[in-house]
Amino acid sequence: MLPWRRLHGLLRPVLGAPSCAELNRRPCRTSGWFSTRSLSSGKPLRRDIFKGNKKAAEALPGSSWTPFEINPGLPPEMSDIVIVGGGVVGWSIAYWLKKKESRRGGVRVVVVERDPTYSRASTVLSAGGIRQQFSLPENIHLSLASADFMRNINEHLGVLNEDPVDLQFNHSGYLFLASEGVAHIMEENYKTQSDAGAKVRLLSASQLKHKFPWINTDGVVLASYGLENEGWLDPWMLLNAFRRKALSMGVIQCHGEVTDFKYSIQVLRNADGEEVTLKSVKSVKVQMPNSLEYQPVECAIVVNAAGAFSGKLTEMLEVGVGYGMNEIPLPVEPRKRFVFVVHCPDGPGLDSPFLIDYSGVYFRREGLGGNYICGASPEESKEPDVGDLEVDHQFFEENVWPSLASRVPAFEKLKVCSSWAGFYDYNTFDQNGIIGLHPNIRNMYLATGFSGHGLQHSPAVGRAVAELILNGKYQTLDLSAFSFRRIMKQEPVMERNIV
Amino acid sequence: MAANMSACLLALHRCCQYPALALVARRQWSSSPAPPPLHRRLLLFLTQQYSDIEMLISWSSRRTRKQLHKKNVYYGYTESFYGRDVASAYFVLRMKGTFRYVGQSEWYGADQRNKLGLFEDWEFLNYKERQLEEVDLSDTEINYTGLSNIEVQRSLKTLKVSHCPEVDDWFLEKLHIFEDTLEELDISHCPRITIGGLAALRNLKGLKRLNVSSLAKISNPGLVIILLEEMLPQCDITATGYKLDLDPVMDNEEEEEEEEMEKEKNLFQRWR
Numbered sequence: 001m002l003p004w005r006r007l008h009g010l011l012r013p014v015l016g017a018p019s020c021a022e023l024n025r026r027p028c029r030t031s032g033w034f035s036t037r038s039l040s041s042g043k044p045l046r047r048d049i050f051k052g053n054k055k056a057a058e059a060l061p062g063s064s065w066t067p068f069e070i071n072p073g074l075p076p077e078m079s080d081i082v083i084v085g086g087g088v089v090g091w092s093i094a095y096w097l098k099k100k101e102s103r104r105g106g107v108r109v110v111v112v113e114r115d116p117t118y119s120r121a122s123t124v125l126s127a128g129g130i131r132q133q134f135s136l137p138e139n140i141h142l143s144l145a146s147a148d149f150m151r152n153i154n155e156h157l158g159v160l161n162e163d164p165v166d167l168q169f170n171h172s173g174y175l176f177l178a179s180e181g182v183a184h185i186m187e188e189n190y191k192t193q194s195d196a197g198a199k200v201r202l203l204s205a206s207q208l209k210h211k212f213p214w215i216n217t218d219g220v221v222l223a224s225y226g227l228e229n230e231g232w233l234d235p236w237m238l239l240n241a242f243r244r245k246a247l248s249m250g251v252i253q254c255h256g257e258v259t260d261f262k263y264s265i266q267v268l269r270n271a272d273g274e275e276v277t278l279k280s281v282k283s284v285k286v287q288m289p290n291s292l293e294y295q296p297v298e299c300a301i302v303v304n305a306a307g308a309f310s311g312k313l314t315e316m317l318e319v320g321v322g323y324g325m326n327e328i329p330l331p332v333e334p335r336k337r338f339v340f341v342v343h344c345p346d347g348p349g350l351d352s353p354f355l356i357d358y359s360g361v362y363f364r365r366e367g368l369g370g371n372y373i374c375g376a377s378p379e380e381s382k383e384p385d386v387g388d389l390e391v392d393h394q395f396f397e398e399n400v401w402p403s404l405a406s407r408v409p410a411f412e413k414l415k416v417c418s419s420w421a422g423f424y425d426y427n428t429f430d431q432n433g434i435i436g437l438h439p440n441i442r443n444m445y446l447a448t449g450f451s452g453h454g455l456q457h458s459p460a461v462g463r464a465v466a467e468l469i470l471n472g473k474y475q476t477l478d479l480s481a482f483s484f485r486r487i488m489k490q491e492p493v494m495e496r497n498i499v
Numbered sequence: 500m501a502a503n504m505s506a507c508l509l510a511l512h513r514c515c516q517y518p519a520l521a522l523v524a525r526r527q528w529s530s531s532p533a534p535p536p537l538h539r540r541l542l543l544f545l546t547q548q549y550s551d552i553e554m555l556i557s558w559s560s561r562r563t564r565k566q567l568h569k570k571n572v573y574y575g576y577t578e579s580f581y582g583r584d585v586a587s588a589y590f591v592l593r594m595k596g597t598f599r600y601v602g603q604s605e606w607y608g609a610d611q612r613n614k615l616g617l618f619e620d621w622e623f624l625n626y627k628e629r630q631l632e633e634v635d636l637s638d639t640e641i642n643y644t645g646l647s648n649i650e651v652q653r654s655l656k657t658l659k660v661s662h663c664p665e666v667d668d669w670f671l672e673k674l675h676i677f678e679d680t681l682e683e684l685d686i687s688h689c690p691r692i693t694i695g696g697l698a699a700l701r702n703l704k705g706l707k708r709l710n711v712s713s714l715a716k717i718s719n720p721g722l723v724i725i726l727l728e729e730m731l732p733q734c735d736i737t738a739t740g741y742k743l744d745l746d747p748v749m750d751n752e753e754e755e756e757e758e759e760m761e762k763e764k765n766l767f768q769r770w771r
Contacts, residue, residue, distance in 0.1 A: 151643065151669045155564060160553060171672040171699035199675075211704075227675045227702060231695070350698050350726040368694065368722055 074295045075254040075286050079110040081469065082284050083303040084258050084313060086113025087123040088235065089447050089454055090305035091242035092462025095157070098249035100466050105250060107470075110297060112286055114257035120389060122307045123239050123455055125422025127339060127364065127373055129232045129354050130456035131174040132198035133224060135189045135496040136432070138481050140196040142457040145477060147229035149459035150238075156459075157245040165241040168234040172365070173226035175212070175353040177407070182358060183222040185496050190224055199228040214348045215355075216409055225353065232354060232364060235455050242458075258306075260285040261317050262296065263441075277327060279317055280442040301469060303445045304438075308334035308423035310448035319440055327440040328487055332449040335426035336384045338375055340396050344414040345370045361403040363411075371417065376400045384421075391419045427451050430492035435464060436483040445469060446484065567665065570594065571645030582627045583651045589623070590648040596636040600629045601654055633657040637685070643669045650676050659685040661710070668696025675702035687712035687740075694723055698730075706734045713740030 081097060083090045094111050101107045118124045130150070132143045149156060154164045178186040186202070193200045203223040208215060211225075247253060262285070266278040283296040306313045311332040315321070320329030347370055354364040363374035376399050378384065384392055396416060405411045427434060427449035434449040447465045450457060460477060467475045474480065481493055570593075578586040588607070591598045597608040607623060631652045642665035649655065655677050660666050666689040674681065681703055686692060687710045694717060700706070709731065717723050720741035727736055 160556060166693075168693075168695060169668060170695040171668055172701070228672055231699075350730045351701055368719070368726060 071288060071291070071293055073255055073288065074293070075110050075112065075256065075297050076108070076252060077295065078108075078298045079252070080107045080299065081109045081301045081303060082297055082299040083109065083111045083305055084284070085304070085306035085310070085448075086111045086243070086253070087118075087121050087305065087307050087454070088239045088242060088458040089307070089450075089461055090303070091239060091246055092458045093303055093305060093447060093465045094251045094462075095242050095246040095249070096462040096466035097469065098246060098251055100470050108252070109246075109250075110252045110254055110299075111246070112254050112256055112258055112284070114255070114289070116255045118236075118239070120423065122423050122425060124235050125339070125420060126235055126452075126455050127232065127362075127375070128235045128455060129174070129230075129364065131226060131230045131354070132193055132196075133174055133176055133189065133200060133226055133230075135185075135192060136481070136493065137192060137196050138477075138479055139432070139453070139457070139495065140193055140198055141477055142460045142479075143453075144197060144229065145460035145463070146457055150233070151229075153241065157241040159244055159248045162244065165237065167237050167241070170231045170233070170365070172232075172353045173228075173230040175226075175355045176224045177208075177215075177220045177355070177357050178222045178224075179219050179358045180221045186222050186224055189496065199226070201225050201227060212348070212351070212353075214351070214408060214410060216407055218406075220358075230354070238455070238458070242462075254286060256286040256288050256295075258284055258313065259287045259294070259316075261302075263317060277440060278442055279319075279440060281317070281444060301443050301445065303447060303465065303469075304330075305447045307425040307448060307454065308332070310425065310446070314438065314441070314444070317441060317444075319438070328484075330434070330438070330446065330448070331429040331487060332425055332427055332434070334386045334423040336386050336389070336421050337377065337424055337452075338384075338391050338395055338419060338421050340374050340391075340400060340416055341366060341418040342372050342374060342411070342414045343370055343417050344372060344411055346410045346413065347372055348408065348410065355407070357403060357407050359403040359407075361400055361407070363404060363408075372411075372414075374400055374404055376403070386423065389421045389423075391421050393419070424452050425449055425454060429487055430494050432493055432495060433457065433461065433482050434484055434487070435461065435479050436468060439484055439488060567640055567642065568644065570640055571642050571648075571665075573644070573647055581624060584630055585624055585627055587631060587649045587652055588626070590645070591631070591634055591636065592623070594636055594639040594641055594645070596634060596639050596641075598631045598635065599633040600626065601632040606633075606635070630654045633659075635659040636663065637661045639663060640665050641670075642666065643673060646670060646673050646676075652677075653680065655680055657681075657683040657685075659683075660689065661685045661687040663689050664691065667691040668693055668699065671696040672699040674700070678702050679705060681706060683708040685710040687714070687737075690715045692716060697723065697727060700727075701730050703731075706731055708735050708737070710737040712738055717741075 083094055090111055090113070094109050097107055097109050115121065130143060130147060132140050132147075134140050134143065150167060150169065153167060157165050176186065190200060190202050201224065203211060203225055205217045205220050205223075208220060208223045209217050243253070261281050262283040263279045263281045266280070268276045268278055270276050281299065281302050283298045284302060285294055285296050287294045304310045304313055311330045314330040319327045348365075349370070350365070350368070352363075352365045352372070354362065356362045359376075361374065361376045363372050365371075366373045376395075378395065378399065384395075393416070396419070401411075401414075425448055429449075431451040432449070433451075433454070434446045436446060438444050438446055445465060445468065447461055450461075454461075461479075464474055464477055464479050467473070486493055574586040574590050577589050581589075588598060592608045597606045599606050607620075631649070632654055633656060634649060634652075635657075637659050638661075641660060641663055658674075658677070658681060660670075666686065668691070671686070671692065674684070682705060684700075684703070684706060692714050697711070697717075700709070709727070711724070711727065714720075720738065721743045724736060724738045724741075728734075
């Protein structure tokens, strides 16, 4: 019976139409016909053959199988947007790009970060403060928007089935102290800040003494104290929250170093007859760590969020050298800053704000065990070498401790427990962020040069850059004051700080 | 037998490598067009369908958030009709809280509700210029935004927000608006308050009584309470429901509270 049936089964499709006899038999056999078919011994054999075919097909070009051991960390060959620099600004831009894309998977975003441990990254080596006490309205609005983002962080960066984000935010305001020479600047800044909507209060020396009895008010004429949206947070938490959310939204992460660009040059003439070069990046060469392997990533847009090393990145495009002599290089360079952790049991405790003295020294509380973080900016002529991240302990003895102890007498007795150094992405032109397109590079967006406030402005800057890329213009906050144009025109936008 | 077979396979594998050298190495996110077979496309389609469930969940959580926002929205409409004080009072009543006017002894809103939880006594609409002195918003969903409704109460002396799941550090930070008047604050059993928010209470220098019992997120309560007492020297701080290492003998009552705290913590986690 069985062989016959098998033959019949084979013949059936060949014959096409069922025979007369079969048609007559059909009403009573329909159900049995199909159920017995599965017993056919030919099927497993056929399946094996197909399996073999499949294996053969997989080995052919156009399939994903390969005998090579492929580095899974390699970036894709093609991407819409490549973000160079996986710091907090880079990941924030990646998040906002995915958030603003018109449909799911609308843009392919790759974030390239050379150091997955973030051992030299400015983000995690910062003191982590956020403040509204700036003099430029743009900076104040950036801080306000970022504080609003952090307040609702779980609405923005919460991932389904994961723990809620805890930024470890410490709500202790900034306290700026001003001497007689700079008090008028503080008053002007206070006016700008209040107009922008920041909650700041001015204190006279006696009010200051009453509010913070542990401060030595000698030489202090005026102080400004932030009441809301100021404090400090754990930078690592913010970075990871951005990264986790962006990855969950489909951003591709790649650990490698951008070593070269492939670009085309167009030479144009302006109205005065001068030659103007216009470059456009075709692909980004991503070198894998500890290997010779690399991958060129073709892309439409590059975002330069490499922080302290963003100046170096544009140098790879030969901006300002060789053929592009008349181009303006990116004025961002690394500057080393030291952070010292001191233990002082008699210190101000939970009462301590983020204090910034007019001498340039700052300190804040770290944890609850009587530890404090302090530091200062060195003079322009005494900038430390940026080749490594070594800490100069002499700097603490000479520049930080004397001012600190004279301001807060309790710090006469302290012990340095630990210290580290980190890089500022220092904008040598005017110490403010550079956001937007580079005039000589057609498709490179800059988001760098924040000179110490990149972390606190990262949520709002990411949104602004995403708007610039996807909408072509700013929609929520107008940051055109921070465009590269000001460097071309040689009109610095300076922050009028009292420090 | 097995060894023989594996050796055979290895040889085969090595053989395969030579012709494969000529092939294009393919990788994960390769972008060259290679349409997957039909069944794989179907699977892809189905997984995309399943991610709609994820979308549904996120949609529902967005809806809850929206409702919360709606509850805490600024009562500008009421304010434009009846004035700021009535708007504050109406907000407190809508949140199912209670309040006491300046110079009155009885609480408003406590027993003026019907079975549906709606208040029936609309008398408060007539007190346009009367400020609130005490506000009890315990067990409500008040959050940072909702606080802007009672911001205008310049004679507020007592604020109770215990058992509020939405009261967080940003809420505590904003309390500086009552710094001249606020004397009593109850933030016990709020699962989202951390030490970072308690540090912001330093602005409330007039505070006389503070209740920080059973805050689930505080890891070392003993130290925190000492630091709080240092920061607010004239303030009487109540802190129960913590297992302090200093006294190993624990009362039954405390144990119960401990359990309650644990329960709350779980509830909070589930609620998140």
